[in-house]
Amino acid sequence: MRIAEYRDRLMLMLKIKKNDLQVLFDHCLAGYPNEACGMLGGKNGMVEKVYCMTNAKPGPDYYEMDAEEQFRVMKSIRESGLEMIGLFHSHPHGQAYPSKVDVNQAYWPGTELPNYPDAVYVIATLMDRAKPVARGFSIEEGKVTEVPVVVAES
């Protein structure tokens, strides 16, 4: 790995305000016992807006974004001058870690080419609904790397 890449990797984290993280958790809790999902708009690793979205195929172990909503939200993020820096979903009954399906779905069908290489995949576990926990991950060609989710006071 080149020095520049190594340095970038060390600095990679996702910052989110306490209030925004609560919005994320509330949306996930509202979806329980099914998975919930959404997008995180922001810049330079800092989340500026949480987009709570619909699980179009709701189940306790599956989520799929509604295609038209996905387009609208991605467009809205762009038009706000932000970037889609994160994608979140919940694991109502499992660990806050990308599952086989999560990793598979992060790639273009039949490949290991990441669809959204610049997005941090945030997973919130609701195994203890009184204390949801969120962890972030970068999913790149064959590799899952944790990206710290740092909560800022607000």
Added chain:
Amino acid sequence: MAIKVRIPTPLQKLTNGNAEVECSAKNVSELLDAIEKDYPGMKDRLSEDGRVRRFINIYVNEEDIRFMEKEATVLKDGDTISIVPAIAGGEF
């Protein structure tokens, strides 16, 4: 006829790094063939047996082709096609 096609990140290797290409086609099915001509390999990435692969969303001017005529959706000059991978996942 000029149709803009927005190419998603993982396919940009096939379009020489271009995030947007131009094409001419009367419908989505023809578009797949037209893109393949200019950028070999694209058609197989996008479709199987003439049908757009699952988990690939194709929009014509922001409308999902699943709510139009799918591969038979008619295109006109000035249309913008966006190819956007679906976002989904599960617990296991």
